[in-house]
Amino acid sequence: MSRREKPADVSYHALREAPDTAQVTGTALTAFATTYPDLKLQPLVVVIAAFNEADNIGAVLDEVPEQILDVPVSLLVIDDGSTDRTSDLAQSHGALVCTLSANRGHGVALRLGYRIAREGGARYIATLDGDGQWDPADLPGMVRILEADQADFAIGSRQLGQTENTDLFRNAGVRFFALVISALTRSKITDTSSGLRLMRAELTGTVRQTQPQYQTSELLIGALLQGYRVAEVPTVMRQRLSGESKKGRNLAYGLRYARVIAKTYLRERRAADKAQSALLQEAADTGPAGH
Numbered sequence: 001m002s003r004r005e006k007p008a009d010v011s012y013h014a015l016r017e018a019p020d021t022a023q024v025t026g027t028a029l030t031a032f033a034t035t036y037p038d039l040k041l042q043p044l045v046v047v048i049a050a051f052n053e054a055d056n057i058g059a060v061l062d063e064v065p066e067q068i069l070d071v072p073v074s075l076l077v078i079d080d081g082s083t084d085r086t087s088d089l090a091q092s093h094g095a096l097v098c099t100l101s102a103n104r105g106h107g108v109a110l111r112l113g114y115r116i117a118r119e120g121g122a123r124y125i126a127t128l129d130g131d132g133q134w135d136p137a138d139l140p141g142m143v144r145i146l147e148a149d150q151a152d153f154a155i156g157s158r159q160l161g162q163t164e165n166t167d168l169f170r171n172a173g174v175r176f177f178a179l180v181i182s183a184l185t186r187s188k189i190t191d192t193s194s195g196l197r198l199m200r201a202e203l204t205g206t207v208r209q210t211q212p213q214y215q216t217s218e219l220l221i222g223a224l225l226q227g228y229r230v231a232e233v234p235t236v237m238r239q240r241l242s243g244e245s246k247k248g249r250n251l252a253y254g255l256r257y258a259r260v261i262a263k264t265y266l267r268e269r270r271a272a273d274k275a276q277s278a279l280l281q282e283a284a285d286t287g288p289a290g291h
């Protein structure tokens, strides 16, 4: 069965974007611009990519304050081809909503949200999941860190805090991937798949991102290898408010996640080495003349 023929309520799991992704996102952007012709975004945009989260999205949006510390907040939901009322409910709970006509993946939806936020002038972009697992009450502490210029990217860590998930395999996976990414990037990272994040908006434009679905490790590895300062903050990861994970069963999820890490690390390591050689070459070329 081809990707196009897949049932609409199955989320996109391939490791490459679907061929029509640019067309689907372009159409969604045009419709978004028509719906909000005088769009004015606040300095902090909370981006939530949601797929069939009608039962949860309203409660998630209601938890986010209009202002965090003294930074005003906009809510932006990217509905990734949901077949339920996710878009309607997000709109009625105060979010700007951009709706894709077909499910093209969590990564695709987030990148579209980042783009709208950046082009709308956001200073900070936060992400949350649409199922209520991350608590917006953690955002003020993260804003404080970025406002104090102690980091460029703050991430919630369930390992520094707590998880309500009792699945031993999933929790072992979180610990395992944290060790792998820490070793690869020579950083101390305890949670690589957290959906609770706050970053400087420009970071989302400079870190390469191509993954359609398993995007958290791609953004994290890229940010670390490009030299962005990453800070983890303890958080409690809650149970999904309702419904089931859309990311696949544990083993398949883990294997796909591992492939994304390997692919991203090799690409970003090569890019970082190339940038460093170019710098060294430039220093060698200009060095003697500079003295």
Ligand SMILES: Nc1nc2c(ncn2[C@@H]2O[C@H](COP(=O)(O)OP(=O)(O)OP(=O)(O)O)[C@@H](O)[C@H]2O)c(=O)[nH]1
Pocket: 011, 012, 049, 050, 051, 052, 053, 078, 079, 080, 103, 104, 105, 106, 107, 109, 110, 128, 129, 130, 131, 133, 195, 240, 244, 245, 246, 247
């Ligand atoms: N845009 C988009 N979002 C998705 C897709 N699949 C899942 N999501 C959203 O991404 C967030 C996290 O997905 P989940 O299915 O909860 O995955 P998870 O949190 O890793 O798994 P659980 O811990 O079991 O809930 C939720 O807000 C989902 O609605 C998708 O294909 N596209």
Ligand SMILES: [Mg+2]
Pocket: 129, 131, 133, 240, 245
């Ligand atoms: Mg979830």
